[in-house]
Amino acid sequence: MAKVLYITAHPLTETESYSLALGRAFLDSYRQAAPDDEIVHLDLYKMEIPQIDADIFSGWGKLRQGTDMAGLTTEEQHKVKRLGELVDQFVAADKYIFVTPLWNFSFPPVMKAYVDAICVAGKTFRYTEQGPVGQLTTKAAVHIQARGGVYSEGPAAAMEMGHRYLTAIMQFFGVPSFEGVFVEGHNADPAHADLIRAKATDHAREVAKRFAQPVRNMVHA
Numbered sequence: 382m383a384k385v386l387y388i389t390a391h392p393l394t395e396t397e398s399y400s401l402a403l404g405r406a407f408l409d410s411y412r413q414a415a416p417d418d419e420i421v422h423l424d425l426y427k428m429e430i431p432q433i434d435a436d437i438f439s440g441w442g443k444l445r446q447g448t449d450m451a452g453l454t455t456e457e458q459h460k461v462k463r464l465g466e467l468v469d470q471f472v473a474a475d476k477y478i479f480v481t482p483l484w485n486f487s488f489p490p491v492m493k494a495y496v497d498a499i500c501v502a503g504k505t506f507r508y509t510e511q512g513p514v515g516q517l518t519t520k521a522a523v524h525i526q527a528r529g530g531v532y533s534e535g536p537a538a539a540m541e542m543g544h545r546y547l548t549a550i551m552q553f554f555g556v557p558s559f560e561g562v563f564v565e566g567h568n569a570d571p572a573h574a575d576l577i578r579a580k581a582t583d584h585a586r587e588v589a590k591r592f593a594q595p596v597r598n599m600v601h602a
Contacts, residue, residue, distance in 0.1 A: 384505060
């Protein structure tokens with residue numbers, strides 16, 4: 382049985398958001414293929430995710446100097462502890478499903494705050510003499526993203542930085558299997574929006590069936 386984190390970053394509902402609707406179709410197909418897997422939904426808009434601020438830097442600095450948690454201020458303790466909970470939860474999972482819209486060529490800022498929270502040396506990567514090495518080499522991830530225009534090809538492709546950023550982060554973490562599932566062009570071509578969504582939904586369901594396999598099967602396929 383695998384533990385899956387379903388990580389969404391959209392303030393609206395599934396009926397209002399193409400990305401969340403596509404994520405739901407993916408998730409339903411996944412549940413059918415792997416009914417025993419544990420799925421934990423992280424709605425980033427409803428979670429406490431401390432930003433990397435002065436309290437965090439101060440708290441981390443004190444801990445590196447040998448001070449225990451009791452020696453940190455109340456704010457430092459709370460924020461450092463919360464960041465630790467987030468990264469530990471991430472590391473303990475086997476698979477990750479990221480769901481975001483494409484906003485201003487990237488994703489909502491709450492997703493960046495979450496990524497900052499899980500980029501922790503000694504947890505998701507480690508430093509070596511040869512440089513940083515990812516620690517999550519037995520995991521798998523998928524990114525579901527809605528794009529109003531077409532960014533998979535053509536002149537706008539170079540401007541898409543949401544999926545590209547998550548791709549870089551997953552590579553940095555050492556995650557060997559990472560795939561993108563997109564619905565795009567529905568705003569640019571509203572006359573065919575329903576067809577675009579239907580095709581993307583079918584594709585999402587097929588990818589979900591593959592994603593439901595054990596990670597080792599996806600890596601060595």
